[in-house]
Amino acid sequence: MRAGDFEIRLLPTLLVGSLFLGLLWLGTWQWNKADAKRQLIERFDAAGEPSPWIDVSEAPERYSRVSLAGRFWSDRQILMDGMTRNGVPGVNVLTPFETDRGDVVVVNRGWRTFEGTRSAPLVPDAPDGPRTIVGRVRAFAAPGMRLGEGNASVKPTWPRLAIYPGAKEIGNWLGRPVASHLVLLDADVSGGFVREWRPDGFPPERHIGYAVQWYSLALALLVLYIAACRHVGRKQERQ
Numbered sequence: 001m002r003a004g005d006f007e008i009r010l011l012p013t014l015l016v017g018s019l020f021l022g023l024l025w026l027g028t029w030q031w032n033k034a035d036a037k038r039q040l041i042e043r044f045d046a047a048g049e050p051s052p053w054i055d056v057s058e059a060p061e062r063y064s065r066v067s068l069a070g071r072f073w074s075d076r077q078i079l080m081d082g083m084t085r086n087g088v089p090g091v092n093v094l095t096p097f098e099t100d101r102g103d104v105v106v107v108n109r110g111w112r113t114f115e116g117t118r119s120a121p122l123v124p125d126a127p128d129g130p131r132t133i134v135g136r137v138r139a140f141a142a143p144g145m146r147l148g149e150g151n152a153s154v155k156p157t158w159p160r161l162a163i164y165p166g167a168k169e170i171g172n173w174l175g176r177p178v179a180s181h182l183v184l185l186d187a188d189v190s191g192g193f194v195r196e197w198r199p200d201g202f203p204p205e206r207h208i209g210y211a212v213q214w215y216s217l218a219l220a221l222l223v224l225y226i227a228a229c230r231h232v233g234r235k236q237e238r239q
Contacts, residue, residue, distance in 0.1 A: 037201065049065070053183075059179075072127060076173075094170070
């Protein structure tokens with residue numbers, strides 16, 4: 001089909017149009033993710049006073065601040081392996097916390113350097129006795145993929161070194177069901193390690209950068225398509 005100096009062909013136009021719309025969709029998707037991440041960060045920074053987390057079977061809004069009364073299990077601690085900070089290898093210390101209601105919640109007490117050996121890691125005991133802790137609720141972290149046997153080959157000793165253990169897995173190790181979400185211990189609560197909690201994932205600026213890339217590719221594709229149609233049209237005129 002001719003339109004002035006342009007030669008428009010159906011199949012290439014459909015292919016280019018589909019790809020163009022796909023690139024626009026990817027750009028908009030990343031732009032919306034940037035907006036969602038900004039809102040999440042605002043909620044994270046604006047979190048007010050903690051609320052008692054009574055029914056741990058119902059998780060509150062992500063990163064909400066909660067309080068729990070109970071006691072730690074120092075003899076059943078889990079070290080989440082592969083956690084680096086400023087290039088230094090270390091672990092996140094996950095300690096079971098039994099509430100006054102008898103529920104078990106996993107508390108992330110923060111990052112510390114790895115001490116001991118792989119077969120016998122070391123970690124300080126959690127504070128003893130009844131206490132009230134404050135922290136933020138979040139889902140258990142999960143790896144993008146699991147290599148090999150995952151934690152299936154982890155030695156059944158305590159403290160236990162593991163890679164991204166989940167609630168069901170930890171519950172099996174403890175012989176007790178645990179809450180589906182864990183608690184990130186507040187930085188000003190005693191008994192923890194390095195705690196510089198921020199929302200997971202890329203910052204909004206990274207998503208905006210990706211959006212600009214997708215939009216730029218869509219624009220480049222449109223320009224190339226127009227140039228190609230014009231080139232073919234002029235070539236047809238000369239023949």
